[in-house]
Amino acid sequence: MSSERTCLELCKGINGLDKIILREVRGSSAEVYLFGGQVTSWKNDHGEELLFLSSKAVFKPPKPIRGGIPICFPQFGSHGTLEQHGFARNKFWSIDTDPPPFPTNSSSKVFIDLILKPSDEDFKLWPHSYEFRLRVALGPGGDLMLTSRIRNTSTDGKPFTFTFAYHTYLSVSDISEVRVEGLETIDYLDNLRERERSTEQGDAITFEGEVDKVYVSTPTKIAILDHEKKRTFVLRKDGLPDAVVWNPWDRKAKAIPDLGDEDYKHMLCVEAAAVEKPITLKPGEEWKGRQELSAVPSSYCSGQLDPQRVLLGS
Numbered sequence: 060m061s062s063e064r065t066c067l068e069l070c071k072g073i074n075g076l077d078k079i080i081l082r083e084v085r086g087s088s089a090e091v092y093l094f095g096g097q098v099t100s101w102k103n104d105h106g107e108e109l110l111f112l113s114s115k116a117v118f119k120p121p122k123p124i125r126g127g128i129p130i131c132f133p134q135f136g137s138h139g140t141l142e143q144h145g146f147a148r149n150k151f152w153s154i155d156t157d158p159p160p161f162p163t164n165s166s167s168k169v170f171i172d173l174i175l176k177p178s179d180e181d182f183k184l185w186p187h188s189y190e191f192r193l194r195v196a197l198g199p200g201g202d203l204m205l206t207s208r209i210r211n212t213s214t215d216g217k218p219f220t221f222t223f224a225y226h227t228y229l230s231v232s233d234i235s236e237v238r239v240e241g242l243e244t245i246d247y248l249d250n251l252r253e254r255e256r257s258t259e260q261g262d263a264i265t266f267e268g269e270v271d272k273v274y275v276s277t278p279t280k281i282a283i284l285d286h287e288k289k290r291t292f293v294l295r296k297d298g299l300p301d302a303v304v305w306n307p308w309d310r311k312a313k314a315i316p317d318l319g320d321e322d323y324k325h326m327l328c329v330e331a332a333a334v335e336k337p338i339t340l341k342p343g344e345e346w347k348g349r350q351e352l353s354a355v356p357s358s359y360c361s362g363q364l365d366p367q368r369v370l371l372g373s
């Protein structure tokens with residue numbers, strides 16, 4: 060746990076589920092449920108919510124929570140033998156009181172470490188031994204950082220393979236006013252066309268209907284511009300080559316029981332992911348995948364509206 064203990068509060072959330080609140084001294088905050096190891100709230104220092112949570116979200120395990128940042132592991136989507144998006148998002152995680160050290164100095168941040176290990180029941184579904192460590196951290200500027208470390212702890216010599224995503228639901232004022240920069244000219248697999256491979260056009264992405272695409276081998280920095288809110292989300296990723304972009308639009312939204320009919324207007328999923336090339340870990344090996352989100356006034360980063368700056372900027 061973070062040394063700044065007063066910045067961490069373990070309390071009960073909806074339906075008595077355990078949650079941890081992280082507070083950064085300048086006022087930003089985040090909430091993480093042990094159920095799913097799921098971030099459900101991220102607020103800036105004005106107390107404004109930056110993540111989308113469905114108006115019909117059900118906090119009833121084992122149903123995953125619709126919104127925030129569900130963890131998709133060990134399978135993204137429905138390609139594979141497991142349930143859609145794997146099981147990590149509907150398991151109870153624990154607080155990891157003694158995580159192995161991180162190579163970087165995390166002392167100035169507020170953070171919580173969670174851990175997921177397979178139960179005997181889980182082992183029947185996916186017969187692999189692993190330790191999944193998740194660190195959720197808030198930076199001094201209110202940045203939200205998620206770091207996953209997954210280790211193959213098997214003693215039987217068997218490797219395992221997985222796909223992964225931080226299924227991030229961003230809160231946006233109006234989806235038709237949003238554009239995404241950083242994915243221009245990138246190849247994608249279109250989930251609406253049986254994963255057919257195409258190449259994105261040269262302009263920033265805008266939204267006029269359902270989108271469900273896995274952009275492959277993308278730049279490490281993607282910007283999501285909310286014109287009406289005059290806010291830009293900057294997503295940075297490491298160890299996660301792909302990026303999923305999803306909005307169900309009106310028809311699909313109506314078919315999703317835990318999503319309000321109009322909710323699709325106020326959400327956009329942009330997800331750092333490893334989907335196209337699954338990751339294989341031999342016994343003793345560890346994989347690390349990181350997603351960092353910041354939210355800045357659009358005017359502040361107007362110099363970055365140029366796609367080249369988004370791709371090449373710091």
Ligand SMILES: O=P(O)(O)OC[C@H]1O[C@H](O)[C@H](O)[C@@H](O)[C@@H]1O
Binds near residue numbers: 271
């Ligand atoms: O309804 P869920 O299982 O949470 O999945 C929600 C969505 O997640 C991803 O973004 C997939 O690409 C979509 O195909 C899927 O519909």
